[in-house]
Amino acid sequence: MGTEYERVAIEYLERHGVHILENNFRCRIGEIDLIAKDGKYLVFVEVKFRNSNEYGYPSEAINYHKIKKICKVSDYYRMINHIGDDIYIRYDVISIKGNEIEWIRNAFEYQ
Numbered sequence: 001m002g003t004e005y006e007r008v009a010i011e012y013l014e015r016h017g018v019h020i021l022e023n024n025f026r027c028r029i030g031e032i033d034l035i036a037k038d039g040k041y042l043v044f045v046e047v048k049f050r051n052s053n054e055y056g057y058p059s060e061a062i063n064y065h066k067i068k069k070i071c072k073v074s075d076y077y078r079m080i081n082h083i084g085d086d087i088y089i090r091y092d093v094i095s096i097k098g099n100e101i102e103w104i105r106n107a108f109e110y111q
Helices: 002-015 064-080
Strands: 019-026 030-038 041-050 088-098 100-102
Touching: 002 019, 002 030, 002 088, 002 100, 019 064, 019 100, 030 064, 041 064, 064 088
Parallel strands: 041 088
Antiparallel strands: 019 030, 030 041, 088 100
């Protein structure tokens, strides 16, 4: 089911001019749903889905531990791809609730 919503997120981002570089990037540390290029930014995107707000908004499912893991995986991705510190980095969230899509740019800072 997760890949279905990642596909929705990819289509949404591409319609907004974002170039997707990776889908489901995985390593021993963890995974990042999408890695993209948006203008001058290398963007690491977490995709969250909920049917309703019964358990909160989808973006609320991203806690401190998840953020730390995403940041570690992004460090690894940058290392293996020789991406230096001079590249602008951003961490975004695509929140999907039913048919509603919310793109939260700069959803969190590097931890």
